[in-house]
Amino acid sequence: MYDIRAIMQAYPECTYCDEIEGAFDKDGNKLTLDQTKVDAERTAIDKENYKHQRYHEYPDLGTQLDYIYHNGIDKWKTDIVDPVKKKYPKPE
Numbered sequence: 812m813y814d815i816r817a818i819m820q821a822y823p824e825c826t827y828c829d830e831i832e833g834a835f836d837k838d839g840n841k842l843t844l845d846q847t848k849v850d851a852e853r854t855a856i857d858k859e860n861y862k863h864q865r866y867h868e869y870p871d872l873g874t875q876l877d878y879i880y881h882n883g884i885d886k887w888k889t890d891i892v893d894p895v896k897k898k899y900p901k902p903e
Contacts, residue, residue: 868898
């Protein structure tokens, strides 16, 4: 099975990729994929996933600003920010 996202990032010249036909450049030439390069890109992508997870977990900006206004920055950090960071830690 192809890891389409990793392939597209590992091979910038890839303009089309699917699990059945493979990966192709803009001229329709099939690309020869190096699984080591694709795996390395998958590792890099996985290391960045925490950012997306955190982004979707935090309340919208208006809600956060309202919380800060009513409760202060320290309470906002301990009640909203820290639990999300603990749930989705930054990878080492």
